[in-house]
Amino acid sequence: MALSTSFRSNLIKPLTALTALSSTQHLRRPFSSSVDDSTALTIETSVPFVGHKCEPPSRNVETTSKELLGFFHDMALMRRMEIASDSLYKSKLIRGFCHLYDGQEAVAVGMEAAITKKDCIITAYRDHCIYLGRGGTLVECFSELMGRQAGCSKGKGGSMHFYKKDSGFYGGHGIVGAQVPLGCGLAFAQKYSKDETVTFAMYGDGAANQGQLFEALNMAALLDLPAIFVCENNHYGMGTAEWRAAKSPSYYKRGDYVPGLKVDGMDAFAVKQACRFAKEHALKNGPIILEMDTYRYHGHSMSDPGSTYRTRDEISGVRQERDPIERIRKLILSHELSTEAELKNIEKKIRSEVDDAIAQAKESSMPDPSELFTNVYVKGFGIEVAGADRKEVRGVLP
């Protein structure tokens, strides 16, 4: 199977950039205790960006030690939350369909680092970590996952339907690709408001083949919308490898007349640089596609073991060579911003934070049964909703 070998090796690109760190300051850097939070650093992305109808941004990303440590913390928190969700699902505390984000954390974290909460994000059902990135709390996440009142959608949405209106997170959508045209609508409204904000409409490599994606692209380009199409290419649409489902798996080029950028989605700094670039581009010139080359460690959903259509070697290879958290860990250590023990401590703290949040979420009660009838229509219609058994199950819409 020459095909699969070459395909696999394609996924596992060694982080050569790690050995060629572009920072010149780290030689004289003291240990973490005395590091200034705002010390400026320049970090080179692991691989160059590839542009389609646009000049790609520089590989050298400006950052600070604070941001670097922040990336580590946030991604480790996301990873831990997803691992905990996995066990909650297996113990049947989470029901319904549940899609985990572990492996793709750099996309959520890097994107947030480049934009503000006034920019909008809309995504599909792999939404836990995007929600966390937008400022959601662990307790809200776990409560929603377990269908409790304290959840971000009052326990009525579940895993696939997280929303956070106050920071422009439009969710949380169940049907593959259906959220992308919505993103164009958001961007159109933003263009009217003239407040220099953009929408990130996220979808996967599977959704990239949906017809409505192309409809959305055309509309966005016609109307010069500040819409950024973010294709999180984790290389498998459920169990189907990208090249089996797409004649051209170069998703950043599939907008044809819409410019695109291929980004290493396992490198939070590359994501940050790309998103900053895309925002500027979108405000000036209209839509752009960002293809984030990333990887999910878990299967598509909890009912997919994730090991039947790809080899274990491939998964462990990506873990070893491209893991987004390990990459940041190595950067922190090589810049002597923190010690290995301190990072382990952070992870330990995160672990107990997550455990506490789960305990708190379990305390939250299930929504009241009357909630079954709320939010179907808005208030004021006075409509009586009846169940199948009109005598027993009925309620007036509030």
Add this chain to the structure above:
Amino acid sequence: MAATGTMRRSFGSLAFSISKRAFSTSPSPVDANGLKSMNLFSAINHALQIALESDPRAYVFGEDVSFGGVFRCTTGLADRFGKGRVFNTPLCEQGIVGFGIGLAAMGNRAIAEIQFADYIYPAFDQIVNEAAKFRYRSGNQFNCGGLTIRAPYGAVGHGGHYHSQSPESFFCHVPGIKVVIPRSPKQAKGLLLSCIRDPNPIVFFEPKWLYRLAVEEVPEHDYMLPLSEAEVIRQGTDITLVGWGAQLAVMEQACSDAEKEGISCELIDLRTLLPWDKETVEASVRKTGRLLVSHEAPVTGGFGAEISASMVERCFLRLEAPVARVCGLDTPFPLVFEPFYMPTKNKILDAIKSTVNY
């Protein structure tokens, strides 16, 4: 989550036996009559095998089907019949159905899978505007009669908003297609083969709750069950119950409980919803004088409404009580409230009693 646990349906024995045994891939023994113990997804798999074997111009395609599909219905088919006849499509429901219509228009048997009935809506335009009216608007020059669209529908206990819907009534409003829903493995195999070979485009909804749960003795050989023919699966004299798919197992339990209280129920499996067998239902209602319809889809505008209206038209003077509808609630399919939403056995039993005592 205790509520979910206790409200889970427990299936009794219907005309078929349902056991909670796990699916085993080892071949089950075939008895002397050529019967083999099979669950629902194996029966579907068997029907597809026969369809591919018996017609070299039959094709199976859809999302993930060459790996066996998410419910294992197409396991082994790609290996056996080759990637040219059993193949994956990208994630593009509208494309899948449109492609199937074209394939069928050239005289082939196009068997398309939509991974969940909840995902069928992007293909709604193709089904309603292209497939259903192709023959009519071309003056019978063209048709896509070889098209069969399979899609798993209905609740599974914890599917939430987008893996639980029952969209059958949308399609029952479309002259030109047929809508078929089987209740058990044996029915599924026979009905699916009929659908594939029927010269009309068909939407075939499979009750996903029963894929592993329903096990039955299924004939090994190639057989077909008639379309547009309802089946009386339980004889009775006091009230007629009409349903389809997974709901019949729940209704059967309600019938048994009602029997203990001295009410004799007649249970009818409609099997084909469009065009449906009014005569069988009418004959039964004329006998019992009462009618109850039950389905998982929301009550308003559900297919139960059509059955109810037709029976009122046909045998108004024979009805001794209003037609009862025990259906899903008029809400989106809920996640944690699924037990409340569902038309459960007790809701049906109550409705049986109040109809009989009207």
